Amino acid sequence: MITFDDVKNAEKIIDGRLHRTPLVHSKTFSDMFNADVYFKMEIFQKTGSFKSRGAFVKFAYLTEEEKKNGVITASAGNHAQGVAFAANAYNVRATIVMPEFTTPAKINAVESYGGHVILKGSSYDEAHDYAVNLGVEKGMTFIEAYNDEKVISGQATIGKEIMDDLNPDVIIVPIGGGGLISGISFAAKSMNPNVRVIGVESEKADSMVKSLKEGRIVSYTSNDTIADGIAVKYPGNITFEMVKKYVDNIVTVNDEDIAYALFKLLEREKVLTEPSGAVGLAALLENKIDVKNKKVAIVLSGGNINFLLLSNIIYRALEREDKLIRLEFKLPDHPGIMIKIVNAISSVGANIYHAEVDNLKKNTPIGYQNLLFTVNIVDKKRINELLEKLNKLGFEYNIVN
Incomplete structure (x- = not known):
């Protein structure tokens, strides 16, 4: 096992060569959770994650x-x-x-x-x-990714920085192989044994949770998760023992909630994380961790995201918040009909984000057009207004999920 001297030596090694990342207070999420919420911005670390x-x-x-x-x-x-x-x-x-x-x-x-x-x-x-x-x-x-004492002591510098800067009641950390949370929990508990350290895994990449339940190292449920940065098949033998000793609890979250947390971080804090980095906030949004009246540090572990995935996440989040709707029509192929649909959309303050005409779909009757509109709209109330107007026009349509 590492010692606190190892952590202090690691701090000296990286001093001036890597960033001491900021710990940023969030008024938005503090108000939302009735807590004092801070984000440890490892997304701003060199190479875009804590791994350096x-x-x-x-x-x-x-x-x-x-x-x-x-x-x-x-x-x-x-x-x-x-x-x-x-x-x-x-x-x-x-x-x-x-x-x-x-x-x-x-x-x-x-x-x-x-x-x-x-x-x-x-x-x-x-x-x-x-x-x-x-x-x-x-x-x-x-070079091991996580199951190495020198690597763990490097990740532990994050925990020391959090304790030096804030000394929170709770630290929330993503878990993959366990190197990050092993280091953070060791450093934090060494400085204040009363701080609670809680890990978060994808419910599909849940090898640490399963291993703790079994009392031995076992594999994850599946690696079919957008949080590929924490989709580790097995925890290490070193990290498994450290997590057992220093981590207070581990919760899991699903991909939809991870994606939504990533979106909310981008929307409200103007920071971009990868899915793995957003799991801590996902756990709070889904009430998996009680932080009421607590001082909380959430580690945003990395920000290296596939931009095609990001566009999909934004699209799905807007649908989740009733700010985006897709409508598929089968309309008689006559002049002037499409403008009636466009006017109905415009009349409720909505905007057509994308429109597509496909007259070759097999279930489109001869003499009809198949149109798909993707509409950006304010909220659920406006969606209902739009649907009411479309119903009055009498055209056949479907809401596409």
């Missing part, structure tokens, strides 16, 4: 021989960037094995930091196994 901390600390302890032979790791995202960035700073050759499905943006980010990328396997686990074997074959040091 652990990587920098790990590299500081490499021997000259290990540096000469180079390092290798496996990751589909933030850990890859953190290792590549640290390797560049320490002038060490880094090979990063990434699954074959990895998005080009993530590959480009790793390469921009000087990492050599190998695409191998259809999953993180396959990429991990390949990287371990290749490392042994080539004499390279494998």
Whole structure:
């Protein structure tokens, strides 16, 4: 197990080389939850996530021989960037094995930091196994993503910063393999044993929750989650023991709630997180954690998001808040009919975001048009007004989910 001296040494290692990220108060969410809510902005860390901390600390302890032979790791995202960035700073050759499905943006980010990328396997686990074997074959040091005491001590600097700056009643932390929450909980409890540390997992990538219930390390339910940054199949043996000792509770949230929390952070705080980084707020929005009258720090662990996913999340959130509706019509193909629909939409203060005509749909009668309107609207009341006007026009339509 790490010591608090390890955390202080880690703090010295990263001082001046990485950011001491801000702890930002949120009036919006403080009022919403009747609490004093702060966000620890690891989204502003170099490489866009907390992973740089652990990587920098790990590299500081490499021997000259290990540096000469180079390092290798496996990751589909933030850990890859953190290792590549640290390797560049320490002038060490880094090979990063990434699954074959990895998005080009993530590959480009790793390469921009000087990492050599190998695409191998259809999953993180396959990429991990390949990287371990290749490392042994080539004499390279494998850099663990979370199950390593030096890496954990680097992540623990976040907990120390939170305690130095705020000393909250509750700290809420995302959980994947457990390195982040192990470090934060250890540092926080070392400084104030009364602080509560609560972890949040995706309900599909729930390996830590399941392992704690079983009393042994077991696999997650599924990795089919948008929160790919915390979709880790197994916790580490080190992190499992630390979580048992220092973490007070773990809750799970679903993808819809994660996506909505991400949207609310963007809408109300003007900050962009990746899905994994938004799970702490998702837990509060779904009343999974009671923080009433508490001083709360929520760790926003990373901000590296796929922009196509982001557009989908925004679209779905607007639907959830009754600010977006899709209407599909089958209209007689006669001049002047479409303008009646447009006028009805305009009359309630709504705006047509997208319109599509498809007359080749098989269920569209001959002599009719199939039109799909995506409409941005103020609220549920205006939606009802619009539907009432459309009903009076007498045209056939469906609300598309």
